[in-house]
Amino acid sequence: MSECWSKRDIITTEAQLGGYVTLTEEEKEGIRRCRQIMPMKITRHYAGLLERDNPDDPLRKMVIPSLAELVRYANDEEVDTHKDEAKYQPVEGIIHRYPGKVLLMYTTACFAHCRFCFRSEKVATTLDGLRLDKALDYLRSDESIRDVIFTGGDPMHGNPERLEHALAEVRSIPHVEIIRITTRAPIFAPEIFTDELVAMLSRFKPLILITSCIHPRELSDEVCSVLDRLSDAGIVLLQQGPILRGLNDDADTLRKMYEKLVQHRTIPYYATWGILSPGNRHFSLDGESARKLIRELENTTSGFCVPHLSTLDQNNNKTRTIG
Numbered sequence: 001m002s003e004c005w006s007k008r009d010i011i012t013t014e015a016q017l018g019g020y021v022t023l024t025e026e027e028k029e030g031i032r033r034c035r036q037i038m039p040m041k042i043t044r045h046y047a048g049l050l051e052r053d054n055p056d057d058p059l060r061k062m063v064i065p066s067l068a069e070l071v072r073y074a075n076d077e078e079v080d081t082h083k084d085e086a087k088y089q090p091v092e093g094i095i096h097r098y099p100g101k102v103l104l105m106y107t108t109a110c111f112a113h114c115r116f117c118f119r120s121e122k123v124a125t126t127l128d129g130l131r132l133d134k135a136l137d138y139l140r141s142d143e144s145i146r147d148v149i150f151t152g153g154d155p156m157h158g159n160p161e162r163l164e165h166a167l168a169e170v171r172s173i174p175h176v177e178i179i180r181i182t183t184r185a186p187i188f189a190p191e192i193f194t195d196e197l198v199a200m201l202s203r204f205k206p207l208i209l210i211t212s213c214i215h216p217r218e219l220s221d222e223v224c225s226v227l228d229r230l231s232d233a234g235i236v237l238l239q240q241g242p243i244l245r246g247l248n249d250d251a252d253t254l255r256k257m258y259e260k261l262v263q264h265r266t267i268p269y270y271a272t273w274g275i276l277s278p279g280n281r282h283f284s285l286d287g288e289s290a291r292k293l294i295r296e297l298e299n300t301t302s303g304f305c306v307p308h309l310s311t312l313d314q315n316n317n318k319t320r321t322i323g
């Protein structure tokens with residue numbers, strides 16, 4: 001099973017993106033000036049979903065750098081949701097914040113750079129060799145760990161054989177009951193989900209794949225077909241993603257997205273709000289607005305189309321999110 005996705009499939013320059021959208025001067029400046037912080041990176045599949053002549057298109061805002069990312073606030077560090085993460089890192093690649101479950105930070109690489117994201121790679125690295133061995137030793141040594149969440153970056157990025165090896169190692173640990181993979185790969189790069197890749201994933205059941213859909217237009221026919229095939233293969237699909245200002249913060253958009261996900265056997269699990277990091281404040285929604293949106297959904301669609309709402313608890317400095 002070889003890597004079926006390559007640099008040819010990504011867009012990193014203004015000229016390449018110009019083939020898909022008519023860029024505004026502001027977008028061009030955003031692309032140039034954000035290069036040092038988080039360069040633009042978009043898959044060709046996703047670029048094909050962008051509206052050519054609408055700069056307000058939420059999907060454009062998802063992936064085209066904006067000057068708003070350069071704005072810094074005096075309390076950025078203080079409110080950074082993940083500022084205390086190092087405290088919960090017993091070894092490189094593991095975040096053990098809650099009893100029974102750990103995050104395995106498998107790679108820092110992503111198929112595309114979501115502009116709201118706090119984790120996008122500076123330098124792409126994957127946990128392998130000795131570093132993976134140490135992380136696995138930690139998982140083996142703590143018998144209370146029953147739930148391992150492959151995250152990143154995007155764990156589906158990179159060499160499938162390497163991912164298969166890591167999944168096999170984790171699956172062989174007797175006390176690990178559940179493996180989860182959080183990924184936007186079905187949305188950014190549905191073409192990587194060959195029959196071979198789906199079969200490989202299905203060997204590690206019970207396996208939960210957590211999509212992070214943001215907008216119903218991301219659910220293209222190709223994406224929906226991937227979700228159907230993963231579900232047919234016995235992989236449990238859950239949706240967990242943020243509600244973001246200007247991208248999906250209205251009830252109709254969310255309802256449409258969750259209902260379509262459910263049609264493709266992907267159950268809304270968590271929605272988050274207010275996950276802050278430097279440069280993403282323009283996407284941040286306040287708690288009251290987020291609660292209002294969820295209440296509106298509760299009154300207008302099936303209960304299983306409505307996710308739990310979750311955020312950082314500023315009072316006790318705990319994140320009540322990520323499962």
Ligand code: SF4
Nearest residue numbers: 110113114117153184
């Ligand atoms: S794929 Fe996930 S980790 Fe990567 S930039 Fe998007 S939200 Fe962040």
